[in-house]
Amino acid sequence: MADAETSVISSLLGWTGRRSLRIGAYLLDLTSFIISALRERGDQRRYFNRANLDTLMTQIIFTGVDALPVVTLLALAVGISITSQILDLGQALGSEHDVELMLVKIIGTELSPLLTSIVIIGRSGSAITVDMGLMQVRGEIEGLMLLGININHFFVSPRILGAAISQLALAIYFAAIAMFGGVLLAGLIFSTQYSHEVMRLIAVVQPSQFLIFVLKNLLFGMIIAGTACFHGLRVHTSPTELPQQTQRAIVTSLVLVFLVDGLLAIITQ
DSSP, X not given: OHHHHHHHHHHHHHHHHHHHHHHHHHHHHHHHHHHHHHHHHHHSSSSOOHHXXXXXXXXXXXXIIXXXXXXXXXXXXXXXXXXXXXXXXXXXXXOHHHHHHHIIIIIIIIIXXXXXXXXXXXXXXXXXXXXXXXHHHTTHHHHHHHTTOOHIIIIIHHHXXXXXXXXXXXHHHHHHIIIIIHHHHHHHHHOOOOTHHHHHHHHHOOHHHHHHHHHHHHHHHHHHHHHHHHHHTTOOSOTTHHHHHHHXXXXXXXXXXHHHHHHHHHHTO
């Protein structure tokens, strides 16, 4: 009996160790892939040229501009539901300054980046993985490499930069709609005057909070697009690999975004 229990424990520890090593190796590969793509772009004499600038602008339009209707509706929903509840709570407590801090902390620095990143993962992350995977299946990536074209410079880094810029812009837009729009809508719907809170929200935002907000969103964008490109390039010759790699890219992006958000929250306490 003791030998059986020892064997089960040893097997469990062995599985845990192998799994941890696999996850660690995967994270190292992914991190080096993103850093390598950005470094190779920086090594170019011309940081932008016609080809990769077109890719960058296309990515910004698809990830940022095309996502505005969805982000607007989501931000309005958050503004009506969560912002109004926080305002009502503040009225009960009688401390307007605490309410403003809660709005900035909860809506501005936490929910806005996270919900925006979830939208981008669902829309753009999956699309990037499919796009890169199809290029692999059709042999386009291999053909371009044989012509001496740097794939990281022309395909990967523009998508990473485009997603990072779009994530930051959408998160700022989301925060503005959810906080300021939520305050105004709460006043219209619940017939309570909260308009005096609008200008006070701007004064509550600290420069350090804004810098952390910018850093967080840029990291989220790079993680989402980098993970999508990484898994897209892992597709080899079979189209059946596309849904598998797309699923892995989406799940991994979600886990990493929440993990980075938690780490930044701990570090910046």
